Amino acid sequence: MDDLYRDYILEHYRRPHNFGVLDDATTSHEGSNPLCGDRITMQLGIRDGKVAEVAFTGRGCAISQASASLLTDEVKGMSVEAAAAYRADELLDLLGIDISPARLKCAMLSLETLDAALADLDASASPAAVAAEEPA
Amino acid sequence: MDDLYRDYILEHYRRPHNFGVLDDATTSHEGSNPLCGDRITMQLGIRDGKVAEVAFTGRGCAISQASASLLTDEVKGMSVEAAAAYRADELLDLLGIDISPARLKCAMLSLETLDAALADLDASASPAAVAAEEPA
Amino acid sequence: MTIVEQPKASGTTGGAAPRGALDAAALRADFPILDQEVNGHRLVYLDSASTSQKPNVVIDAVSAYYREYNANVHRGIYTIGEKATAEYEGARARVARFINAPDSHEIVFTRNATEAINLVAYSWGRANIDRGDAIVLTEMEHHANLVPWQLLVQEKDGDLEFVPISDDGLLRLEVFEVLLHLKPKLVAFTHVSNTLGTINPVRQIADMAHAAGALVLVDGAQAVPHVPVDIEALGVDFYAFSGHKMLAPMGSGALWARRELLEAMPPFLAGGEMIREVHLRRSDWNDIPWKFEAGTPAVGDAIGLGVAADYLTALGMDAVRAHERELVAYALEALPRAVPDIAVYGPMDLDLRGGVIPFNLPDIHPHDVAQILDRYGIAVRAGHHCTMPLHERLDLAATARASFSVFSTNADIDALAAGLVEVERIFRG
């Protein structure tokens, strides 16, 4: 028997943290999981090489929404590098529930979208420029 | 247990009747059964609306060779119409053995080739001309 | 196999039970998979539109083939090879009879409906669709009857048009009428919608298409398991379906097409069996249907398909249809009674709807619905059911779907209703 629907997961689903739109996002990306129709837009405000602001919108199942809510809490304030290095298993730990293979994509959508948003950042700024922006 | 290889079948295979080439065939056709590599050329000499002469050459299994040998004996002297009307079940009766579905094509190759040779005849002569050739 | 030859006396079949109505509860004994517990509850399998379960007669026919006479077909001059060939071709005849096809050589065995449709798109399509030629589909097609045509018109610079649907999921034939002015070469549509359950008026559409000079392909994947299909009466040109949705093994399916069409079509897959003569640089083709069956076929699966066709024939497809109609009627009443805020999609006229119930609970994602139902052993499908454009049209991200088969019962629907109450309890918490 799964225990996916623990109270805190449902709580994050009902009242997700960081749900909304940034006025002045540095980078943003829309990710989707077409198999279930989930879509998430992840927006980041980068300042001084740090994830100063983060917000997401979208629709999806409890797992994908709770995952986005928890993940955005987690990366807020992180350096861009640390956020980009955030791993799937860390997110799974954060979720604290057993995810079956069929639902893994739901759980990972937020992280994949975050990664894509950060990759867009890389692509627009030259690596040198990014490095220069970062505090030593 | 099959009893395909009765003495008279083997006899027809070893010494097929009407095996050879006609100098002045009215019509001839090469039929093949690519699945087993069998090939038969059937030649007919038509005179007065009758199968006056018939001969075949080719290589094949005992069933197809015996069938050609027996069939050519049978149609020799028949009217073109009667030869064209010769039926598969008549040929099977003539063979007098139980043919499994897998070998039916072997048994029928001679008849199909005969039919094709007679059809070639029809195509070259107009139906009226053929009718005129025939005795009333 | 268990068939009740007399109409049931009880009320569950409704007043006008057809002769030989199904006793689904008894039939369940034929399906070994149903006799198990999932998460401590009996398995309630409500995903037959995705793939049906298989009765013992089908499972056993497949193993008997492997245990007793497994051999390649059309080749061996030996006892088990001849038996394998006879059973394989016998299965073709059974399938032909099942859909009342006039000639069993018009049945080409395929892996599934998808391959059957691709066969037509590649073989007939590439030979017949030219620049600017139109193909008319509908908004409710499964991806299997959409994407092959997209690839074809991309290659040929042809034109795809779509018959729209009404909000309750019926084809808008007055628009179809207008689209026919484009003189399409082909009209391709589903007999029964896998998502909404809509049963389309095949004969009427086919007649309209033919009058406009189009050929007609019907995707029968959701029809053959659920409604009587009579190829002669439908008057179509191509009919594709899957075996695995009609109680047969995975890996079985078929294309039916009119003989003249099959004969005129160039080959699709090439290799052994489909040839008559091969030389290094050219080849001749075998007769139909073998021209379209390159390589070693899925012999065991095809034999299983023949057995499944006979099983359904013995049940009687009228009885199957009547049974599923009752299940739909029951579900359309029982589910809203249990969870009043449920949204159910598709036609509400029972005569126009097969055994498919797509639904949503407000603000609960169908994935979560399905996941929680699984706690109670209930299997429903959640997602887009391979009809993304239809979901877009209906402005739905996804739906949950319960679908029925011969072995489904009102008790399954009761379990679903109870499960949905639990879903709401957990989520509305």
Next chain:
Amino acid sequence: MTIVEQPKASGTTGGAAPRGALDAAALRADFPILDQEVNGHRLVYLDSASTSQKPNVVIDAVSAYYREYNANVHRGIYTIGEKATAEYEGARARVARFINAPDSHEIVFTRNATEAINLVAYSWGRANIDRGDAIVLTEMEHHANLVPWQLLVQEKDGDLEFVPISDDGLLRLEVFEVLLHLKPKLVAFTHVSNTLGTINPVRQIADMAHAAGALVLVDGAQAVPHVPVDIEALGVDFYAFSGHKMLAPMGSGALWARRELLEAMPPFLAGGEMIREVHLRRSDWNDIPWKFEAGTPAVGDAIGLGVAADYLTALGMDAVRAHERELVAYALEALPRAVPDIAVYGPMDLDLRGGVIPFNLPDIHPHDVAQILDRYGIAVRAGHHCTMPLHERLDLAATARASFSVFSTNADIDALAAGLVEVERIFRG
């Protein structure tokens, strides 16, 4: 499963028996079909090159799937659906391990080798072969690795060239060298000849082809069941094979191809599962391998293929090869001793020959040979074995063929020899 871990002491395995040599006689207990009489004699199945028999573990894995967890894959968020998906993808991993493929996502499940080769011809071929481009095949190809390329070059106005063979059935690599000056885009050839048994030097040919800028496709249908196959060591680009010839169910097969190639290739069959997103007029594709697996796959057959791969791995493919090599050695001696006028074709060097013995008795058609052998329960194949051009090259109308598998024994060969004596007795009268 029965494996003798110690080399046999007796002489039949020859001096240098490999570790874990097969005890084929004991293995036979794993193959239920062999435990039967045909026409009053024990079944002597010598047509494994056409299709192999299946061990209990494979047959049972297929029925267990249907009895316990039959469901569509990659879709259901419910227990049996997740189990079906895990087993299906697990089978992919088993098959990858079996041929030492670096990445299981490089395995595409197909119905058979024929479909695997057609997939490459349609997808890679139509995107990469242009007017005048050459494809180099060989004179010994099975129709499955010939006719798809004929269709492709006919469509594209390309050019087919053929590596000739020597009279004893070896590829003439000095001619191949010259053909490479045509700068072919593709070199496609069989690993092991189904008709002559020739084991081709894959690595050497692949290196030569690559040096000339060609990609390399290998038809492994007759290799995977009989010789160790190590994809990394072979250094090829595409490798196609059938499951049903390697103890797996009919309807199973696979294409292995390098990831970059699969990723760059356009889709072939279109429909559900192979898409990421579908709109009415355009679609995006799924990741490999699913991009090439449209529609409901033959799940049970694929699971059976995974089990067969493990079964063979447990036997040890070196041991399988050694066993079949001994059978060939025994047959090449025993048959001419019994019927001195027998003609046996193919390489006589045991290192270059797999477990296939094509033969003829003078002036007796192979059909008649096979038919009479069937009286004694002996199943051999007669005909052109889907290599018509090779038969033309060798100036043979047809051949009879005995072929071996893990369960074949010297006793089978003795039975064949005795049967051939009977054939001669009947025909020579």
